[in-house]
Amino acid sequence: MRYAIIGSSAAGISAVEAIRSKDKEAAITVISDEKTPLYSRCLISYLLAGTIDKDKIWIRPDNFFKKNKVEAILGVRAEKIDTESKEVRLENREKIRFDRLLIATGSSPKLEDIPGKDKKRVFPLRTLGHAVEIQSVLDKVKSVAVLGGGLIGLRAAYALKSRGKDVSVFVRSPQILSQIIDKESAGIMQRHIEKKGIKIFTGRSAKEIKGKDSVEGLVLDNGSNIDCQLVVVGKGVSPNIETAKEAGIKTNWGIVVDQFLKTSDDNIFAAGDVSESYDIALEEKTINAIWPVACEQGRAAGLNMSGENQVYDGTLAMNSIEFFGLPVISIGITRPKKDIYKEIVRKNLDKNVYKKIVLRDNIIVGAVFVNAIEQIGVIGALIKNKVNIKDAEDIVLEDYFDYGKIVNIIKDSKGAFKQKEFTETIMTA
Secondary structure, three states: OEEEEEOOOHHHHHHHHHHHHHOOOOEEEEEEOOOOOOEOHHHHHHHHHOOOOHHHOEOOOOOHHHHOOEEEEEOOOEEEEEOOOOEEEEOOOOEEEOOEEEEOOOEEEOOOOOOOOOOEOEEEOOOHHHHHHHHHHHHHOOEEEEEOOOHHHHHHHHHHHHOOOEEEEEEOOOOOOOOOOOHHHHHHHHHHHHHOOOEEEEOOOEEEEEOOOEOOEEEEOOOOEEEOOEEEEOOOEEEOOHHHHHOOOOEOOOEEOOOOOEOOOOOEEEOHHHEEEEEOOOOEEEOOOOHHHHHHHHHHHHHHHOOOOOOOOOEOOEEEEEEOOEEEEEEEOOOOOOOOOEEEEEEEHHHOEEEEEEEEOOEEEEEEEEOOOOOHHHHHHHHHOOOEOOOOOOOOOOOOOOHHHOHHHOEOOOOOEOHHHHHHHHHHO
16 A cells, blocks of 8 residues: 655645554655645744744654654645546656645635736735745834734734834734634633734735835735734635546535545545545535644544544634633634524633634534633544533533533433543543
């Protein structure tokens, strides 16, 4: 058996380990367009902020590939997948044969098509390389403009403020973090961040990046001029599906996979930011481009590539962030747009406390917790296990709520108690 994996981040690494747990000797080839993989993308902003050293971002040792008998082809892009000959063709014209292939190509930063985007000191913040490039120009920078108020944009803003820069964030939508939390919790977070000196402008976007060769400022959509010497684009990411699509593999927003992470080709699997799989809360297929999901999917795909038939139950959107000591965690559906959902909120704005659950037919399908996050693990387990909380709905958001208050309602579809399975879910929620 010959295994090939395109991508060497969370999903690819997890797949290697899963395959080796079942098959100690088969050939594995990993292809990555990054020369230095094996690091955590989640820690890039902390590296940029200077709160951790570069040696803290590595998630596997340098000898990982050698130890696992993996041929690693690094710094080379996979250009084409030939499903008939079972080959991956690389940009250096090399061909890699496979019996089973995992596509774990991840995603790429969304870059706005605005005049001046090609000037020096305009960067996304997605890879270790981006962080290193930004660090290399900081001595020439006093003011920074961040385009985008999502996770990437705000993490970049936090990092650069920690470096002593004057930071302004421009958000096209009416609120920050619009993809993961609701308007009221976003307002709490925005006010907290602004008190720490980061300026946030909602309902504003860049019309032009000014400067001769390097960035000297921005022109906004309302005609205002902003002085800055560095622009960070944090507009989210897009899944890298082009190679799969050109190979005739079924795609939609991402690469469409079944419950075994298998694509429309029986010999090809997909995992991580590029895969479109079943979402537990939405009850439909979508992309959840987060690190834990990539790890889970990579492991499941690796096991199934090596002969297992392990069903992957589905993804669940989960985001955990903290800015200047204020934590926010969101799970599942946070901004419901249909009448079939019910929202319950408890808040204490004087203490920056906000707790909300979203229910559908007495089952929690989403949550947003700001500052008081101690019981979010139990909430996550309730969502994953689709527990009917009709008899506990009134207490779930109270300060005294804990696992003990709902132990008697944790049952399976036949009415049998399933505390053991539920407890295991809490540990991983």
